[in-house]
Amino acid sequence: MQNGLEHSTAMHELPVSQQPEVDYVRVRFAGDSGDGIQMTGTRLAESAARFGNDIATFPDFPADIRAPSGTIYGVSAYSLNIGHTEVDTFGDETDALVALNPAALRKYLEGVKQNGLLIIDMDAFTERSIAKAGFSGNPLEDGSLTSFRVLPLEITSNTEKALKETGLSAKDARRCKNMWTLGLVLWLFERSTADVEHWIEQKFHKKPEVAKANIMALQAGHLYGEVADLPPDVSRYRIQPAPLMEGEYRSINGNEGMAYGLYAGATLANLELFYGSYPITPASPLLHTVAKLKELGAISFQAEDEIAAICAAIGASYAGHLGVTGSSGPGIALKTEAIGLAIMTELPLVIVNVQRGGPSTGLPTKTEQSDLFQAIWGRNGDAPLPVIAPAHPGECFDMGVEAAKLATKHMTPLMVLTDGYIANASAPWKLPDFSDPAYEPFPVEQVKDPNGFLPYDHDPETMARPWAVPGTAELMHRIGGLEKQAGSGNISYDGENHQLMTQIRAQKLEAIAKSIPLQHVESGKTTGKLALLGWGSSWGPIRVAARRAELEGKSVSHIHLRHLWPLPPNLEELLSGFDRVIIPEMNNGQLATVLRSQMDVPVESVSCVKGRPFLVREIAKIIDDALGA
Amino acid sequence: MTDLKPKDFASSLDVRWCPGCGDYAVLKSLHKMLADTGAKLEDTLCVSGIGCSSRLPYYMATYGFHTIHGRAPAIASGAKLANPELDVWVFTGDGDGLSIGGNHLLHALRRNLDMQIVLFNNQIYGLTKGQYSPTSQKGVRTPSSPGGTVEMPLNPARFAIGAGSKFIARSIDTQAKVLGPILEAARAFDGTAFVEVLQNCVIFNDGVFDHLKDKKQGPDHTIVVEHGQPMVFGVNKDKGIRAKAGGFGLEVVSLDVGGSTEADLLVHDETNHALAVALAELGEKDGEPTVLGILFREPATEFGAASRVGLPEKPLSMNEKLTRLSATLRAAETWDVGEDAA
Ligand SMILES: Cc1ncc(C[n+]2csc(CCOP(=O)(O)OP(=O)(O)O)c2C)c(N)n1
Ligand code: SF4
Numbered sequence: 014m015q016n017g018l019e020h021s022t023a024m025h026e027l028p029v030s031q032q033p034e035v036d037y038v039r040v041r042f043a044g045d046s047g048d049g050i051q052m053t054g055t056r057l058a059e060s061a062a063r064f065g066n067d068i069a070t071f072p073d074f075p076a077d078i079r080a081p082s083g084t085i086y087g088v089s090a091y092s093l094n095i096g097h098t099e100v101d102t103f104g105d106e107t108d109a110l111v112a113l114n115p116a117a118l119r120k121y122l123e124g125v126k127q128n129g130l131l132i133i134d135m136d137a138f139t140e141r142s143i144a145k146a147g148f149s150g151n152p153l154e155d156g157s158l159t160s161f162r163v164l165p166l167e168i169t170s171n172t173e174k175a176l177k178e179t180g181l182s183a184k185d186a187r188r189c190k191n192m193w194t195l196g197l198v199l200w201l202f203e204r205s206t207a208d209v210e211h212w213i214e215q216k217f218h219k220k221p222e223v224a225k226a227n228i229m230a231l232q233a234g235h236l237y238g239e240v241a242d243l244p245p246d247v248s249r250y251r252i253q254p255a256p257l258m259e260g261e262y263r264s265i266n267g268n269e270g271m272a273y274g275l276y277a278g279a280t281l282a283n284l285e286l287f288y289g290s291y292p293i294t295p296a297s298p299l300l301h302t303v304a305k306l307k308e309l310g311a312i313s314f315q316a317e318d319e320i321a322a323i324c325a326a327i328g329a330s331y332a333g334h335l336g337v338t339g340s341s342g343p344g345i346a347l348k349t350e351a352i353g354l355a356i357m358t359e360l361p362l363v364i365v366n367v368q369r370g371g372p373s374t375g376l377p378t379k380t381e382q383s384d385l386f387q388a389i390w391g392r393n394g395d396a397p398l399p400v401i402a403p404a405h406p407g408e409c410f411d412m413g414v415e416a417a418k419l420a421t422k423h424m425t426p427l428m429v430l431t432d433g434y435i436a437n438a439s440a441p442w443k444l445p446d447f448s449d450p451a452y453e454p455f456p457v458e459q460v461k462d463p464n465g466f467l468p469y470d471h472d473p474e475t476m477a478r479p480w481a482v483p484g485t486a487e488l489m490h491r492i493g494g495l496e497k498q499a500g501s502g503n504i505s506y507d508g509e510n511h512q513l514m515t516q517i518r519a520q521k522l523e524a525i526a527k528s529i530p531l532q533h534v535e536s537g538k539t540t541g542k543l544a545l546l547g548w549g550s551s552w553g554p555i556r557v558a559a560r561r562a563e564l565e566g567k568s569v570s571h572i573h574l575r576h577l578w579p580l581p582p583n584l585e586e587l588l589s590g591f592d593r594v595i596i597p598e599m600n601n602g603q604l605a606t607v608l609r610s611q612m613d614v615p616v617e618s619v620s621c622v623k624g625r626p627f628l629v630r631e632i633a634k635i636i637d638d639a640l641g642a
Numbered sequence: 643m644t645d646l647k648p649k650d651f652a653s654s655l656d657v658r659w660c661p662g663c664g665d666y667a668v669l670k671s672l673h674k675m676l677a678d679t680g681a682k683l684e685d686t687l688c689v690s691g692i693g694c695s696s697r698l699p700y701y702m703a704t705y706g707f708h709t710i711h712g713r714a715p716a717i718a719s720g721a722k723l724a725n726p727e728l729d730v731w732v733f734t735g736d737g738d739g740l741s742i743g744g745n746h747l748l749h750a751l752r753r754n755l756d757m758q759i760v761l762f763n764n765q766i767y768g769l770t771k772g773q774y775s776p777t778s779q780k781g782v783r784t785p786s787s788p789g790g791t792v793e794m795p796l797n798p799a800r801f802a803i804g805a806g807s808k809f810i811a812r813s814i815d816t817q818a819k820v821l822g823p824i825l826e827a828a829r830a831f832d833g834t835a836f837v838e839v840l841q842n843c844v845i846f847n848d849g850v851f852d853h854l855k856d857k858k859q860g861p862d863h864t865i866v867v868e869h870g871q872p873m874v875f876g877v878n879k880d881k882g883i884r885a886k887a888g889g890f891g892l893e894v895v896s897l898d899v900g901g902s903t904e905a906d907l908l909v910h911d912e913t914n915h916a917l918a919v920a921l922a923e924l925g926e927k928d929g930e931p932t933v934l935g936i937l938f939r940e941p942a943t944e945f946g947a948a949s950r951v952g953l954p955e956k957p958l959s960m961n962e963k964l965t966r967l968s969a970t971l972r973a974a975e976t977w978d979v980g981e982d983a984a
Contacts, residue, residue: 059975062977063975063977065977065979208975212975254979257979258979259979260978260979261972261976261977261978261979262976262977262978262979263971263972263974263975263976263977264974264975265974273967273970273971276963276967277964277967280960280963280964280967281960283960285724285957287720287723287724289720306970307952307953308952308953308954308966309954309958309963309966309967309970310953310954310957310958310963312723312724312949312953314719314720314723314949316716316749317716317745317746317748317749318745320713320716320746321713321715321716321719321745321746321749322716324709324710324713324716324717324720324746325716325717325719325720325723326720327709327717327720328689328707328716328717328718328719328720328721328722328723328724329720329721329723329724330720331707331717331720331721332687332720332721332722332724332725332728333724333725334724336720336724350710351710351713353710354709354710358707444968444971444972444976445968445971447964447967447968452964454960456960482725483684483685483687483705483721483725483728484684484685484705484725484727484728485684486684487684488684489683489684489703489704489705489706490705490706491653491699491700491702491705491706491707491708492706492707492708493699493700493706493707493708493709494692494708494709494710495708503655504700
């Protein structure tokens with residue numbers, strides 16, 4: 014891809030994960046929302062990444078801010094897949110579940126594989142909390158866990174004991190039980206506690222006593238693994254570093270990647286970034302991240318609602334900045350009328366939709382990719398809008414750059430579709446090197462010369478109109494949402510002219526189709542029996558399942574769309590080289606419907622709208638059903 | 643200083659308001675004021691929503707953006723934040739600004755970003771052919787209220803005070819002597835200046851403001867307030883406004899009856915918030931004059947300047963930005979994968 018997509022991620026190079034607990038391990042922390050689960054998970058992810066493993070994470074927190082403690086819906090969890098191969102997904106089955114209370118055990122036991130490891134805080138298994146979780150009896154005693162390896166530990170009291178000397182109150186000491194647990198899990202993975210200690214010191218540098226307590230708890234958990242007589246079937250996991258491409262890495266989630274990428278894109282376009290937004294899950298962190306870029310010149314504006322947010326971004330674009338707005342489904346719905354205005358006024362504008370589940374408020378914290386129709390078609394009038402979508406967190410940065418490039422090159426609003434999974438999941442990311450030709454600047458030329466200036470004069474190649482910014486002498490002109498006369502941009506209700514302008518707006522997308530990369534095959538051959546066609550965050554599970562099947566000698570290829578509208582011009586030809594094309598989507602068949610309207614290739618749809626990404630085994634089943642197991 | 647004439651601020655498009663529409667007069671005052679104050683065409687940006695009055699930017703030779711219904715304050719805010727050098731004007735109607743765009747207007751006024759919002763109040767929806775608007779008087783019969791409206795009308799100036807506006811003025815479309823200086827003061831104000839213009843719609847609400855405009859009787863129904871001046875009004879300058887004895891609020895008194903003198907009258911203090919509230923509401927009852935002029939003006943923190951605190955002093959070059967971005971990306975924990983690590 015022109016903008017360096019291939020350069021940014023190491024994942025293309027890695028072997029496929031095959032054997033659970035040898036190639037990769039999936040561990041899930043689960044506890045009460047107040048137990049510090051997300052922080053524990055993030056720390057383990059960070060240290061696994063630093064060790065050199067490939068990782069994929071899946072934070073899963075309750076939608077309620079303060080769900081009552083001990084209840085099922087108050088459970089917060091963090092899943093992490095650690096591998097020395099490419100892991101790509103957050104995994105199907107849990108190898109090890111750390112359950113800090115009965116509700117956590119109850120909620121996530123189902124996903125634990127046979128003979129998987131259960132690390133349980135016995136102290137939390139009081140009669141009351143067991144009943145609250147909806148168990149009829151104590152699962153630790155009634156034999157219901159016999160198909161697992163159970164490691165019941167007194168995590169809470171061990172933590173209290175370890176912190177006795179500190180003089181901390183029992184309540185404060187108990188707060189550190191997540192660190193004790195993390196220490197133990199680090200031991201299980203044969204990792205030292207040094208990185209986490211360093212992090213704790215920095216995080217709590219203003220509260221040295223808190224830092225000390227957390228570190229002591231962490232070390233105590235680690236030591237416990239070392240000295241306690243753990244049952245012989247609890248063996249440590251030995252996951253080697255992954256053969257990642259050489260370079261400097263950090264971990265990044267999709268929202269961060271997108272925010273930084275948009276800033277980089279605006280910069281490479283030689284423009285200032287203006288981000289207008291209104292808080293909404295799961296898009297808010299985009300606003301938080303841009304807000305922190307102020308000293309780099311980025312302007313962020315928290316508007317009174319989504320309509321004002323996009324309108325402010327349009328105003329900023331009109332005044333010469335790169336206007337960007339971000340939201341999630343319901344907020345994007347509100348922005349619709351203004352998107353039409355941006356299409357009519359042909360201003361560059363990037364709209365990021367971090368999709369979540371369902372219509373209306375739907376499933377705010379769950380992931381889905383069901384806003385494709387909304388993105389492509391959800392407006393009044395013939396209102397073409399380019400749509401692109403990154404496949405995983407590590408790609409968001411480059412997609413942010415790509416968005417800025419297409420929007421400015423063609424003078425158009427553009428929508429980027431990510432989703433709750435991509436937004437929150439983190440992965441190792443090879444840091445960009447801006448001297449790389451992939452990040453070649455694409456400075457935008459704003460018109461200065463009044464000679465022959467016509468605001469709606471279109472460049473025949475890009476179909477861009479000239480961008481004349483208020484403040485520029487002698488280029489004064491008026492724009493707006495009413496239909497305009499080609500060239501002059503004056504209001505025109507003339508039928509012939511509207512026909513022409515409708516065509517011009519359509520040709521803009523045709524011009525974009527010419528400038529986007531040709532569709533390539535992600536894995537597998539370019540022709541064959543079966544192509545799995547995906548877009549967005551279904552990338553990971555499709556990739557793993559397809560590559561495993563390929564290793565088994567099956568004719569299956571994975572094709573993944575980043576440019577959803579306009580479609581890559583060679584897509585029809587590419588797809589027609591396969592006997593069957595199946596589209597696994599986290600919606601009720603939207604891409605399949607779009608493709609049926611656009612090309613003469615029969616496509617089949619498989620849908621998963623369960624608020625989580627596809628499981629690898631679900632994709633594997635699609636392949637088996639299509640090709641025979 | 644440029645030496646542009648008022649006509650230089652007019653675009654080449656034919657003005658398409660109904661003959662006799664009050665909008666013409668406002669446009670004329672605007673052209674004149676901009677010329678008088680040495681405004682530059684290229685630095686002036688007129689943003690509007692949708693409605694008859696929102697067509698105004700097309701009739702300006704400046705930069706103009708005719709946007710969507712109700713959203714002009716938001717678009718103008720983005721433009722002004724991006725380029726603080728621009729002189730930004732918002733033109734809106736009572737429906738555009740207070741109905742569909744009420745939320746944006748509220749927040750624009752609250753933030754106090756340096757721009758001017760001119761609201762044309764004709765107490766009707768003009769463009770959509772005469773339905774009642776949020777400022778329509780109770781009982782008014784329109785196509786959408788054949789039996790007369792039952793809604794309480796909204797008072798725009800009162801709304802602006804409630805929103806925390808720091809500059810509130812009111813004028814009548816055709817009274818250039820009042821409107822001109824108000825527009826000029828609005829332009830000079832460092833913050834959001836809100837100007838309500840009582841505007842006649844000849845087609846759908848003709849004459850609603852006639853009693854205020856009437857050459858003979860008008861002065862009995864209006865008072866033009868001026869900072870530091872006593873509140874005298876009336877055809878014969880024989881009426882005044884004073885604080886209600888023994889309570890809150892204002893009352894109208896006759897200067898010749900009952901021994902009231904000018905000394906008893908209030909002196910306008912445009913920085914007095916409580917007074918501004920009372921002045922905005924005056925005129926709603928019989929016998930009270932509608933207050934024109936600058937009702938309230940109080941310097942306050944300007945949003946644009948405040949929100950730029952923390953930005954680099956000078957715009958950064960592309961290289962500087964990339965360098966700083968690199969550093970920011972690396973401020974997180976990073977690690978190297980080298981040959982031997984593989
Ligand atoms: C989203 C949307 N809803 C409705 C309309 C129709 N509409 C256009 S102008 C208008 C009312 C205008 O009234 P006002 O703001 O008082 O302006 P006037 O025409 O009286 O100057 C309406 C309802 C529209 N253009 N867009
Ligand atoms: S309808 Fe009324 S407001 Fe609109 S242009 Fe005609 S007179 Fe003016």
